[in-house]
Amino acid sequence: MALRFYNTLTQQSEPFTPLHDNVVRMYTCGPTVYNYVHIGNLRTFTFQDILRRWLQARGYQMEHVMNITDIEDKIIRHAAAANQTIYEYTAQYTQAFLEDTATLRLQRPEHIVKATDCIDDMVSAVQTLEKKGFTYVSEGSVYYRIAKFPEYGKLSHNDFSGIRAGARVDVDEYDKADARDFVLWKAKKDNEPAWQTPFGEGRPGWHIECSVMAMKYLGETLDIHTGGVDLTFPHHENEIAQSEAITGKPFARFWLHAEHLSIDAQKMSKSVGNFYTLRDLVAEGHTPEAIRYLLASVPYRKKLNFTFDGLKAASTSIERLRNYKLRLESAKFPEGVNAQLAERTDAALKAFDEGLDDDLNTAEALAAVFEYIRDTNTAMDSGEFRAGNVAGGLTFLARFDSVFDVLKPTEKTGGLSDADIDALIADRAAAKKGRDFGRADQIRKDLATQGVILEDTKDGVRWKRQ
RNA sequence: GGCGCGGUAGCCAAGUGGUAAGGCAGAGGUCUGCAAAACCUUUAUUCGUCGGUUCGACUCCGAUCCGCGCCUCCA
Structure with a gap:
């Protein structure tokens, strides 16, 4: 079976090929940089890394965009509290984010774009929506009128037909025409950072940045759009409403959503004290590879229950893999080739590929690796493994590590040469x-x-x- | 209430109509000066529960219990 992904839009697994040539145009909702990313965020980013690595292993080139949300309520609040500009405040966490993802060996997307670098594009997008009649102004802010977009709800599979257009619903302090309407451009309040625009001083709403950046770098229709499950509604639904209203074309062909991570079966929260950043875990002596392995080993659409027992198990599994590689590289084997073993190696590699082709079923791919290892270890013990079988084994391990990337230990500074x-x-x-x-x-x-x-x-x- | 996800061995987890992958942990054994590594054997007559369909169901259908997420900018 060919490469296929579960598409939230259609609620089915569908064969995947890019729209244009051999290039996959993919957009990922990146972090809001008001703090260090936590292990739950990193689960989603690790899924995206596995995804892009596998697409590359399958011969595709990536054109991958990730946004950095650097203008937003929490940022404004925190920066003010720290007596910093939003630029000073977000710069440190943007840097930390890039360091953390590098620590976890996540490949850098081809484009990482800050929201504040695309303000003009966002303003143009809001103007286009205005021209097309999708907006209205209330108390100085510009809103998107979802009643104008009948397909609203098609991603999250919610039925909003019961909400009457024009019905007056008061929600919080905002005076919106419809409870589901969302803000495109926020009027300036107090001393908030703001940009001068045709609709007055203000700042962008959250959803518009993703529509704008995605289309700016990737064109009107993306191959893949990814994010955590919680973004399905309303964020991604709103992105679709904005983008498709502007272009009249499908915004993204495949929507892939990663399930959440919990800690000891509980939601991660600061008050419970089970809130971990990558930095916390590394400081406690856990290796980035073990964390990466644990995050990658549970298929992305399955909830991942993070435990320290699990982390230990991940670490032990990596040890076994490394020991095997060491044995392959350093042991002496009799000359010749064991043809049957070579065949089984090919079959294992095929099983590995098929596991990942099946909506990134990492659990199945790993099973293929371990079955191969046990098989060949036994053959090594009995002398049936030959020098000519080494290359096949190394090829398989290289394939495995091109996706999982856990074999090389993280360098430790100092120590013996x-x-x-x-x-x-x-x-x-x-x-x-x-x-x-x-x-x-x-x-x-x-x-x-x-x-x-x-x-x-x-x-x-x-x-x-x- | 609406939408969605899930309940498989001590823990993690694959499978989704033909009789339970894999990892970790545990027990016994082989090898070794000792250790490590590795290998072998062993640990689910059973897949939340109850019905139904079928020659046959973890896998399909119905019901039911439980856990979780989203439904105000949380990955």
């Missing part, structure tokens, strides 16, 4: 030869305390950093 380690290993070998096991064990122990693990194999000593 490779030469130091080799010298100590030589000392230990000499001690062992003289049957001085006490000294040999001591060296191994000392190295272990510095994070270097020695393993004696029949082909000699091998070592790895923890």
Whole structure:
């Protein structure tokens, strides 16, 4: 079966091919930079990383845009409290976001765009909507009239036909014509940051930035639009309403939504004290690879229950994978090729590919990897694994790691150099030869305390950093 | 109330009409100077519950219980 994704729009799994050539035009709702991103945000961003890596593995080129929301209520509030401009305030968290995603080995989208860099484009978009009669003004703010867009609700599968156009509904302080109408342009209040525009001083509503940036860089119809499930309504619904009102064309062909992450089966919240950022976890000694593995190993449409037991299990699984790779690279195997084993390797690789082709079923892909590892480890023990089978194994691991990217340990600063380690290993070998096991064990122990693990194999000593 | 997701071994989790993948943890064993790594065996007569369809259901249908998300800019 070919590559296919579950499309929120149609509520079905559909075969995927890009609209134009070999290029996938994809848009991702990025962070609002008022704080460090938390592990739940990163679940969604990790899903997007797996998605783009798999599309590339399948031969597509990415044209991927992610926005940075750097003008918004919370930002304004926090910046004011910190006595900073919104630019100063958001710069630090934008930087932190880029660092965190790099730590988690997330590929950078081709375009990362700040909302405040696209104000003019947003103003034009609102003007276009105005011209087409989709807007009205209330208390200086410009609103989108959803009654003008009959398809409203098609993404979230909500039926809004019961809401009568023109019915007067008072919601909070805003005087909207219809409860579902949303703001395109907010009139300036107090000392809020604002831009001078034909509709007066103000700032953009949240939804317009995504419509504008997506179309600016990717054209009127995107191949894929992604985000967390909570964005389905109203954010993505509103993006569709805006974009399709402007162009008259479908905004995005595929909508992919990542399910949420919970902590110990509870919603993450600061008051419960189970609110984790990547920085928190790394500071506690958890590796970025283990976190990445855990976030990636549960298929993206399934709720992910984050636990420290799970994180430990992820770490152990990575160890097993690395040990296997080390064995493949360092052990000596008899000459020749085991053709049957080579065939099974191909079959495992195929199963891996098919797992990911099936709406990024990472659990199935991983199962294929581990089945292959057990199979070939057994063959190595019995001598059936030949030198000619090494390349196939390495190819499979490379394929796996091009998507999961967990095999290479994160560099730790300081510590022993490779030469130091080799010298100590030589000392230990000499001690062992003289049957001085006490000294040999001591060296191994000392190295272990510095994070270097020695393993004696029949082909000699091998070592790895923890 | 509306829309959506889910309940599979101690934990995570795949499967979605033909008789329960995989990972972690646990138990026993092989190998080893010791350790590590690796391998083998073992851990769900059963897939929330109750009915129904079928030669056959975790998988389809109906009902029901439970958990969760969205429905005011939360990924």
